[in-house]
Amino acid sequence: MGTVAEEDKFREINIEFLAKGGDEAFDIFYKTDNFGEDKFVKFASTERKHQEKVMRLLEEGTDQEFYIHESDLFKYYKYATNSLRAVMANPDIPIKEKTEKIYEVSKGVMKEFFENNTSEKILETSEEVMEMMEECMTTAEAGFHGIAEITSKDYYTYTHSVNVGLYCMTFGVKSKMSKGDIKQLSLGGMLHDVGKSKIDHALINKDGKLTEEEFKKMQSHATEGGGILTGMNCFAGNVVRMAAEHHEKFKGGGYPIGKVGNEIHLFARICKVMDVYDALTTRRSYKKALSAFDTLIIMKKQMAHDFDPDLLQNFIRLMGPDL
DSSP: OOHHHHHHTEEEEOGGGGSSOOSOOOEEEEEEEETTEEEEEEEEESSHHHHHHHHHHHHHOOOOOEEEEGGGHHHHHHHHHHHHHHHHHOTTSOHHHHHHHHHHHHHHHHHHHHHSOOOGGGGGHHHHHHHHHHHHHHHHTOOHHHHHHHSOSBOOHHHHHHHHHHHHHHHHHHTTOOHHHHHHHHHHHHTTTGGGGGSOHHHHTOOSOOOHHHHHHHHHHHHHHHHHHHHHTOSOHHHHHHHHHTTOOTTSOOSSSOOOGGGSOHHHHHHHHHHHHHHHTSBBTTBOOOOHHHHHHHHHHTSGGGSOHHHHHHHHHHHGGGO
16 A cells, blocks of 8 residues: 555544543554655554543653544544533633634634545534634634634635634624524534535635636535535525525625525625635735735725625624724
């Protein structure tokens, strides 16, 4: 078996998330060099008898990287969310540290989905993770500035997805939406681009302007996203419509259908604002990140027809002192 194939079957993990027990057992590996080829050697499992080994390592500290087999990813993320629950319940851990840990798990889930073609089942983990983040942000009464402090400033589909989910969540909290609506809005924001998993990586990562044909292929991600979430049968219609409609424009001319005004679901209209805001305020290989102030000027002056004007105005007002 070649090195690349072996490497592809294992994923690096954060063993901090294994500090608390769980009911899911899986093996943990470390990597060695075997005559120029990577070899993965079993270190421990998460069964009770191996817990002490992991705990001792955490207490002593280590630079060693640890891995799990790809078939155990879903178990690992269930384990990680259980571990996050313990972190959330600990009053001695600062809110910023809690949000950073939740952000890390969120990024991991979305990265697996987008970059490693992991089963759609892994997206189910995102619901619990976003619930914990909402708990965190509400407790801290963090505004958009608090979100900006923990989000990645480099643009990848998976970081962008988590960022948009957090911006949607913050908008919902600040707008005093109901708990159920905040949950669906934040989850829909995180999952709004899942259709891009059906688009060729080279096209998604292309520097600069797309050709007309490439743009048509890219446009299909909205319809694909709605289809993926509908097919999973575990997400509400509001969440599905955010994936399907976040590229519609308030004054018309968007895609995939060309809906206008209130024909576009409210949550999708909110998502559009957050989607564009995060895209403009993060770095790409071909562009610098814009400041929050410059981004909002562009959105207000040059892209006004794209957005629900009341929602954009509310977003600017809620940003307030964070600008």
